[in-house]
Amino acid sequence: MKTIHREESKAVKITLIAISVVFLVLMLVLPLLSVIVNSLKEGVKFYVQSLTTEYVRSALKVTFIATFWAVVVNTFFGIAASWLLTKFSFKGKQILATLIDIPFSISPVIAGLAFLMTFGRLGWASGIINKINEFLGTDIKIVFALPGVVLATIFVTFPFVSRELIPVLNAEGKEEEEAAALMGMKGFAIFRKITFPHIRWALLYGVILCTARALGEFGAVNAVSKTRGKTFTLPLEIDALYLSGSADSTTAAFAASSILVIIAVIVLILRNIMEYKAKNK
Amino acid sequence: MYVELKNINKNYGNFKASRDVNIGIEKGKLVALLGPSGSGKTTILRMIAGLETPDSGDIIIDGKRVNDVPASKRGIGFVFQSYALFRYMTVYDNIAFGLEVEKVPKKEIKKRVTELIELIGLTGMEKRYPNQLSGGQRQRVAFARALAPNPTLLLLDEPFAAIDAKVRHELRSWLKEMIHKVGITSIFVTHDQDEAVEVADEIIVTNRGRIEQMGSPIEIYKKPETPFVATFIGEAVEVENYHKLRGFEKGDYKGAIIRPEFVEAFKSDNVKFKNIIDYSEEGIIEDISFRGNCLELVLDVNGIKLTTRRSLERRPIHIGEKMRVVVYRLYAYDEEKSYLLENAELKGKEVVTL
Numbered sequence: 001m002k003t004i005h006r007e008e009s010k011a012v013k014i015t016l017i018a019i020s021v022v023f024l025v026l027m028l029v030l031p032l033l034s035v036i037v038n039s040l041k042e043g044v045k046f047y048v049q050s051l052t053t054e055y056v057r058s059a060l061k062v063t064f065i066a067t068f069w070a071v072v073v074n075t076f077f078g079i080a081a082s083w084l085l086t087k088f089s090f091k092g093k094q095i096l097a098t099l100i101d102i103p104f105s106i107s108p109v110i111a112g113l114a115f116l117m118t119f120g121r122l123g124w125a126s127g128i129i130n131k132i133n134e135f136l137g138t139d140i141k142i143v144f145a146l147p148g149v150v151l152a153t154i155f156v157t158f159p160f161v162s163r164e165l166i167p168v169l170n171a172e173g174k175e176e177e178e179a180a181a182l183m184g185m186k187g188f189a190i191f192r193k194i195t196f197p198h199i200r201w202a203l204l205y206g207v208i209l210c211t212a213r214a215l216g217e218f219g220a221v222n223a224v225s226k227t228r229g230k231t232f233t234l235p236l237e238i239d240a241l242y243l244s245g246s247a248d249s250t251t252a253a254f255a256a257s258s259i260l261v262i263i264a265v266i267v268l269i270l271r272n273i274m275e276y277k278a279k280n281k
Numbered sequence: 282m283y284v285e286l287k288n289i290n291k292n293y294g295n296f297k298a299s300r301d302v303n304i305g306i307e308k309g310k311l312v313a314l315l316g317p318s319g320s321g322k323t324t325i326l327r328m329i330a331g332l333e334t335p336d337s338g339d340i341i342i343d344g345k346r347v348n349d350v351p352a353s354k355r356g357i358g359f360v361f362q363s364y365a366l367f368r369y370m371t372v373y374d375n376i377a378f379g380l381e382v383e384k385v386p387k388k389e390i391k392k393r394v395t396e397l398i399e400l401i402g403l404t405g406m407e408k409r410y411p412n413q414l415s416g417g418q419r420q421r422v423a424f425a426r427a428l429a430p431n432p433t434l435l436l437l438d439e440p441f442a443a444i445d446a447k448v449r450h451e452l453r454s455w456l457k458e459m460i461h462k463v464g465i466t467s468i469f470v471t472h473d474q475d476e477a478v479e480v481a482d483e484i485i486v487t488n489r490g491r492i493e494q495m496g497s498p499i500e501i502y503k504k505p506e507t508p509f510v511a512t513f514i515g516e517a518v519e520v521e522n523y524h525k526l527r528g529f530e531k532g533d534y535k536g537a538i539i540r541p542e543f544v545e546a547f548k549s550d551n552v553k554f555k556n557i558i559d560y561s562e563e564g565i566i567e568d569i570s571f572r573g574n575c576l577e578l579v580l581d582v583n584g585i586k587l588t589t590r591r592s593l594e595r596r597p598i599h600i601g602e603k604m605r606v607v608v609y610r611l612y613a614y615d616e617e618k619s620y621l622l623e624n625a626e627l628k629g630k631e632v633v634t635l
Binding site: 178194197 | 363
């Protein structure tokens with residue numbers, strides 16, 4: 001009986017492995033490879049050329065700016081929120097935890113539209129911004145401008161860091177912090193000396209995920225960014241290149257896409273290193 | 282009284298963790314807070330430490346009301362249940378932590394930490410990390426870390442819970458010896474009565490947020506004041522119709538608790554018990570189980586089930602055998618109190634037992 005069982009489970013195992021491999025190759029590896037292959041269809045020279053057009057360079061710049069701010073803001077927000085949610089008890093804690101997860105469950109387009117309706121010409125906040133502009137003599141714009149792109153990217157990526165930190169902080173418990181507090185250490189020093197060493201790797205992992213997501217964001221940014229060469233991010237530029245229809249621009253779209261694919265592969269490798277480090281400490 | 286709690290109440294939502302808690306602890310004593318889980322013992326400890334705030338009542342340490350004094354200013358050393366050693370710091374750094382926070386000069390820190398490491402017998406392990414230590418060693422480090430800043434009161438939350446049975450025994454006597462050597466007033470929380478009886482000078486029994494009884498281990502053991510203490514301490518068999526037993530009359534009680542050591546069972550031809558055989562009654566052995574160092578018998582006496590122990594050195598017995606049974610004493614109880622009742626027929630008699 002026992003050997004039959006074992007053989008059965010072995011067969012199940014092989015079948016499951018085969019299904020997963022076939023599925024992943026068909027759905028993931030081949031399409032991604034085709035991106036790289038297509039991007040090099042017209043030769044390396046064309047590849048480099050299509051990556052250095054004004055539009056693509058602008059799109060790269062906007063993407064990196066948006067990603068930078070999203071990562072900086074969300075790292076601080078993520079640490080603060082996960083610390084609050086794991087080390088303190090207060091009323092409405094569960095509601096707050098759920099609110100943080102909203103970007104996971106809401107379509108990014110809706111997020112983009114929400115910003116549009118808030119800061120756009122018809123939005124309730126546009127009057128305030130106009131007042132500020134009048135008062136300071138500035139010309140700050142939110143939607144259809146860089147700040148809107150940054151805000152949309154921040155919105156879409158804000159759960160990533162806290163989602164990584166909360167389980168680690170929960171597993172660690174409060175006792176070490178309590179012990180340090182009992183011996184007279186103050187709040188921030190406790191965080192720096194006791195809490196931070198625990199969450200180092202999880203934090204880095206969260207930052208990497210946040211970066212990857214910010215680089216690739218399309219829907220939310222699409223709603224608040226309409227000027228090619230100015231506020232377009234890389235995914236939007238790729239879309240524009242592809243939609244313009246000529247054979248050359250399609251290849252250029254693939255070339256631009258290959259940047260994101262390469263970054264994704266680097267992120268995956270980093271992610272595995274992080275996981276390995278976190279496990280082996 | 283060195284530590285005093287006066288009319289302390291503490292609720293977590295609807296859960297009453299402390300109800301009118303009043304306790305006083307003398308200086309230099311090693312005190313156990315004993316009770317089942319959820320009885321409020323850890324809450325009391327954490328309130329003394331300043332990790333929780335009572336809803337009402339006063340906490341007084343060394344004559345000063347400390348309710349509003351922050352935890353770190355109360356002069357308390359705390360040993361956590363899972364030790365809470367800083368896992369990214371070495372043994373040395375763990376013990377030095379409190380002193381470094383207080384900005385004690387490096388030289389003094391070194392002297393104090395070396396002294397403590399010697400005291401806990403871990404010399405040579407200064408550079409190890411907590412995950413390189415055994416459970417017992419970790420506890421010793423936690424103890425040294427709590428003592429390093431020279432606290433005047435040491436609090437320990439279930440100090441032996443995370444250690445396996447064999448080492449636990451060793452550590453109990455070690456800790457007791459250490460605490461008496463250092464001479465520090467100490468309070469520890471435990472749910473294990475053996476631990477409390479063995480280690481503590483004084484035991485405070487808690488149940489459902491209330492203090493049931495305070496006293497020396499012997500007092501708690503011999504004179505339980507409430508039905509809860511009578512059942513919680515020692516091994517208890519509850520008997521409702523205790524007045525059917527020879528030597529006991531029906532009083533205004535709800536029932537009685539009879540511990541195995543209160544029951545004597547012997548064969549009718551045993552001359553060692555000739556003094557009390559006249560006051561004995563018949564009991565039939567219903568069950569025998571091997572307990573390692575003794576046998577445990579369940580006897581049926583007038584329809585009442587009694588449990589007793591029997592040395593392995595005595596003559597063999599078998600299930601269904603008729604024995605003579607004497608119950609020396611029992612704890613009768615009503616709703617609130619527990620009362621010691623002695624066997625009336627044995628009063629004034631010289632009872633010689635082995």
